[in-house]
Amino acid sequence: MARQSGYDRHITIFSPEGRLHQVEYAFQAVKKNQNMTSVALRGDDSVVAVTQKKVPDKLMDKDFGTHLYNITPNLGCLMTGMSPDARALVYRAREIASKFKDKNGYEIPVHYLALKLANIAQVYTQHAYMRPYGVSTMLFSMDDEKGPSLYQIDPAGQYFGYKAAAAGTKDQEAQNALEKIVKKKIQFTEAETIQQAIGCLQAVMGMDFKASDIEVGVVSKSRKGFFRLSEAEIDGHLTAIVEKDT
Numbered sequence: 001m002a003r004q005s006g007y008d009r010h011i012t013i014f015s016p017e018g019r020l021h022q023v024e025y026a027f028q029a030v031k032k033n034q035n036m037t038s039v040a041l042r043g044d045d046s047v048v049a050v051t052q053k054k055v056p057d058k059l060m061d062k063d064f065g066t067h068l069y070n071i072t073p074n075l076g077c078l079m080t081g082m083s084p085d086a087r088a089l090v091y092r093a094r095e096i097a098s099k100f101k102d103k104n105g106y107e108i109p110v111h112y113l114a115l116k117l118a119n120i121a122q123v124y125t126q127h128a129y130m131r132p133y134g135v136s137t138m139l140f141s142m143d144d145e146k147g148p149s150l151y152q153i154d155p156a157g158q159y160f161g162y163k164a165a166a167a168g169t170k171d172q173e174a175q176n177a178l179e180k181i182v183k184k185k186i187q188f189t190e191a192e193t194i195q196q197a198i199g200c201l202q203a204v205m206g207m208d209f210k211a212s213d214i215e216v217g218v219v220s221k222s223r224k225g226f227f228r229l230s231e232a233e234i235d236g237h238l239t240a241i242v243e244k245d246t
Contacts, residue, residue: 010128022132023125026155029134030081030167037168038067038080039178039201040138040150043193046220047140047148049078050197051168052205053215068217068228072097072107074141076217076226080167081135081155089133093117110141114151114159122157132156136167141226142219174204190220191237194229199241211235 007013008021015021038051055062069077069090077093079086096116100108117137124130137153152167153159163182166174177200186192194216202209211231219226229237 011125011131012128020125023156026132026134030136030155031169031171033082033134035169036067036080037166037170037174037201037204038078038136038138039164039166039174039197039204040078040140040152040162041164041178041181041188041193041197041200042140042148042150042162043188043190045148045188045222046190046193046218047076047142047150048190048193048197049076049138049140049217050201051078051080051215052201053213062212066215068215070226071113071139072101073225074107074219075110075113076140076219078138078140078217079135080138082133085133086135089117089120089135089137092120110139110143110149110151111161114139114153118153118157118159120157121153121155125156138165138167140217140219142221147221148219170204174200177204190218190222191240194218194237195241195244198234198237202241209238211238 007015011020011022034054036052036054040047040049049068051067055065067079069079071077071093077090093113097108097113121133124132132155134155139151141149143149150162150165151159152162152165164178166178181196181200211234214234216229216234217226218229
């Protein structure tokens with residue numbers, strides 16, 4: 001029906017059911033592109049983002065490809081979906097953050113950057129000569145007043161603050177698993193948050209990861225700024241998860 005009537009040819013045309021098919025295709029691009037899943041979990045004193053690390057070409061340097069980016073020294077970003085779109089949106093975010101700091105003299109708050117990126121995504125659903133970015137964006141930082149903050153922006157321009165978030169191929173299964181983790185009455189220290197996030201992704205994917213299979217990004221009270229865990233640090237947490245289960 002949609003294809004025959006041409007409802008999916010332009011972003012700006014609503015179908016009779018009130019749907020924008022091209023925007024829905026952007027959500028599918030996040031799910032199906034690269035066939036990967038990402039999760040992020042907000043703890044008591046940290047935010048942890050975990051994603052699969054896949055090298056599309058055997059000749060490619062594995063250290064070159066990443067889905068974790070610095071927007072500012074203290075603000076991290078996890079992109080899930082089309083890598084070229086992710087890179088372009090990261091550059092936009094860095095430009096916005098840089099101009100904000102030049103104008104105001106302090107670093108851009110994460111909730112304000114989330115709003116700005118959501119506005120850009122929403123505008124891209126209004127014009128026929130544009131297409132939405134095929135990426136789901138997770139922003140996280142450590143605020144002196146608010147503590148750890150996590151925001152997710154979807155391709156349609158909707159954004160919310162989250163206790164935990166998921167994106168990618170198995171996002172629904174990951175969300176269900178994260179809901180169970182958030183309901184646990186435990187103290188989410190930095191180490192516990194990291195292990196819960198990694199364990200959640202392992203359970204959803206149904207496999208035991210090696211340290212080289214995943215990327216882990218963290219913002220924490222214990223260490224200034226956004227940082228990535230080394231393979232040795234990830235391996236230590238994977239060992240701790242195995243010891244917990246035995």
